Amino acid sequence: MKAADLGAFMQEHQGRIYNAALNLLQNQQEAEEITQDVFLDAYNKQQSFKGDASISTWLYRIAVNKCIDILRKKQRRLQWQQPFKWMAGETLLPTAATDFVHPGIVAENKEKAAILYKALLHLPVNQRTAYLLHDTEHLSYKEISEVLETSIPAVESLLFRARQNLRKSIEHYYKD
Secondary structure, eight states: OOHHHHHHHHHHHHHHHHHHHHHHHOOHHHHHHHHHHHHHHHHHTGGGOOSSSOHHHHHHHHHHHHHHHHHHHHHHHHHHHHHHHHHTTOOSSOOGGGGOOOTTSOGGGHHHHHHHHHHHTTSOHHHHHHHHHHHTSOOOHHHHHHHHTSOHHHHHHHHHHHHHHHHHHHGGGGOO
């Protein structure tokens, strides 16, 4: 790919990559940085694209891997800080992202979206990733299996457990 073609390529794919990163990270600045990094990596490593999957699936894989790296770093940092926060009487859960509302959510759904995004924080990263790729990015099970580099039955299991965990997490909001 020539540098001149990169602009058109980015325009075609950046919205979906940014949206996926934003859903996973729940932070606009980090999502913007990841999106830029994904296209820089794709340009620099275009020879590694084998054509086994579609270009968009390859880009999602790069984006998801970068997001997972960031989430794991945050989790390690949180785990290291937990004993100190607990001794100081502070909460042990991340609080910055609980007020996150995706910019694309319409006004009447913002409260429901905030509840969902807060519940997503409590899912394991692989469940959260599978759920978001399927339910917000509308990727097929096959595409998700390619992005996560796992089997289709594993994706089905991840989605089943994610939905179960989300249901448990938010059912008290809808009891009445």
